[in-house]
Amino acid sequence: MTRRSTRLAVAEVLAWWVALGGLWLAFINAVDTLELAVGAGAAGVAALAARAARRAVTGP
Amino acid sequence: MADPVVVVALLLVAGSATLAVAVRDPVRQALVLSVLGVVLAVLFTVLQAPDVGLSQLAVGSAVTPLLLLLTVRKVRRRGQRKGRER
Amino acid sequence: MNGWLLAAAVTLGGGLTATLWGVTTGPLGRRVVAQNLATAVACPGLLLLSQAYERPAYVDLALVLAVLGPVGTLVFARLLSDELTGHPPRAWWPTWTAAALGTAVVLALCAVTAPGRATVKLLVTGALLVGGNVVAGRALTGGIRGVRGG
Numbered sequence: 001m002t003r004r005s006t007r008l009a010v011a012e013v014l015a016w017w018v019a020l021g022g023l024w025l026a027f028i029n030a031v032d033t034l035e036l037a038v039g040a041g042a043a044g045v046a047a048l049a050a051r052a053a054r055r056a057v058t059g060p
Numbered sequence: 061m062a063d064p065v066v067v068v069a070l071l072l073v074a075g076s077a078t079l080a081v082a083v084r085d086p087v088r089q090a091l092v093l094s095v096l097g098v099v100l101a102v103l104f105t106v107l108q109a110p111d112v113g114l115s116q117l118a119v120g121s122a123v124t125p126l127l128l129l130l131t132v133r134k135v136r137r138r139g140q141r142k143g144r145e146r
Numbered sequence: 147m148n149g150w151l152l153a154a155a156v157t158l159g160g161g162l163t164a165t166l167w168g169v170t171t172g173p174l175g176r177r178v179v180a181q182n183l184a185t186a187v188a189c190p191g192l193l194l195l196s197q198a199y200e201r202p203a204y205v206d207l208a209l210v211l212a213v214l215g216p217v218g219t220l221v222f223a224r225l226l227s228d229e230l231t232g233h234p235p236r237a238w239w240p241t242w243t244a245a246a247l248g249t250a251v252v253l254a255l256c257a258v259t260a261p262g263r264a265t266v267k268l269l270v271t272g273a274l275l276v277g278g279n280v281v282a283g284r285a286l287t288g289g290i291r292g293v294r295g296g
Contacts, residue, residue, distance in 0.1 A: 026266040027209075065151055065195070068159040072166070079170045087226065088170075091177050094218055095162075095169050095184045101207065102158060102188055105195055110204050117210050121185070122218040129225040 009051070016047035069103040090128040097121055154194035157247070161187030175235025178222050178286055185215025186244030186279045190251035193271070197255055202264055209271045216278030223285040234287050241283040248275045 021043035028035050076099050080092040097120020104113035165187060168180030189211045196204030223230070252272030256265050 023270070026263050026270065029203075065155045065158070068155050072158070072162050075163075076166055079166060083170055087229075088174070088177060091169050091181045091222065092166075094181055095165060098184045098188045098211070098215070099162060101211070102162075102191065102195075105192060105204060105207055108199075110201075110207055113207055114210060117207065117214060121211065121214045122221060125218055126221045126225075129221065133225065 012054075013047050013051055016050045017043050020046045020050070063106070065106050066103075069099070069106045072099045073103050086128065086132050090125045090132075093128065094121060094125045097124060148198060150194055150198035154191050154198055157187065157194060157251075158191040161191070161247075173233060173235075174226065174229055175233050175286070178219070178226065178230065179235050179240060179283075181222065182216075182219040182279065182282050182286065183240050183244055185211060185219070186241075186248060186275065189215065189271070189275050190248050193251055193255055193268070197258070202259075205264075205267055205271065209267070209274070212271050212275040212278060216282040219282035220285055223282070230286065236287065238283070238287075241279055245276045245279055248272060248279075 021039055024039035024043055025031065028039070073096070076092065076096040080089055080096050083089050083092055097116060100120065101113040101116045104110070104116060162184065165180050165184045168183065169177050171177075189208045192208040192211060193205065196202065196208065249272060252268055252275075256268050259265055259268065
């Protein structure tokens with residue numbers, strides 16, 4: 001794995017994380033610290049899953 | 061019970077459940093069954109039980125038809141293999 | 147009995163009756179299209195119910211249905227592909243009618259709710275509903291491979 005591909009992978013996961021975290025923020029009822037922490041964790045897991053799904057469909 | 065939406069949902073559930081029994085082919089039954097799942101979720105919502113409706117949607121819209129179709133496929137394959145051996 | 151409840155009753159009653167008629171008669175292709183239509187009709191109906199009961203939390207049901215309904219149709223499209231390749235169903239007329247219904251309901255609800263995160267949720271639900279239906283319709287008419295993009 002070269003440096004460039006590593007940087008691309010990190011950028012993709014970060015983009016998914018931002019998008020999915022924004023979705024979480026739009027869907028919750030009240031914004032507080034606990035919700036933000038749980039949302040950040042869930043968006044991280046979902047971002048990894050989303051990258052895996054994207055790679056399975058369109059290739060690496 | 062005076063609520064017309066409840067009456068509509070109850071009629072739809074009764075109709076789709078009857079039709080799911082009346083259709084004979086298992087594959088087509090799976091199609092009617094998935095519609096019945098959606099209609100049941102609507103009935104639960106109308107009766108002010110959205111949590112029940114949510115779990116009904118989660119199970120009834122994708123998982124139940126998948127299980128049924130996989131079962132039908134497996135049974136059919138086994139039948140074909142036995143027919144060839146004979 | 148307010149107007150929203152009446153609209154929900156008409157949408158659910160009329161649309162789901164038509165769906166039931168389609169899913170129990172005719173060839174297999176028509177039945178699969180009708181099953182796809184059940185999602186597209188019930189989701190706007192659930193949105194109208196949430197507005198009628200003045201409970202924004204009920205939008206979650208429509209959201210879950212908008213995500214999982216097309217998944218169910220894709221299950222049928224994948225596992226019935228052998229039966230469907232000979233006679234691919236024509237789904238454009240009902241698919242686009244249902245998409246127009248969903249868009250109209252979402253826009254009407256956006257007009258009456260105060261702008262904010264609830265509006266975003268409604269718009270996401272509408273986008274998932276219309277997009278999922280178009281993808282599922284394409285999978286039914288063009289085979290499962292048409293969706294994958296090659």
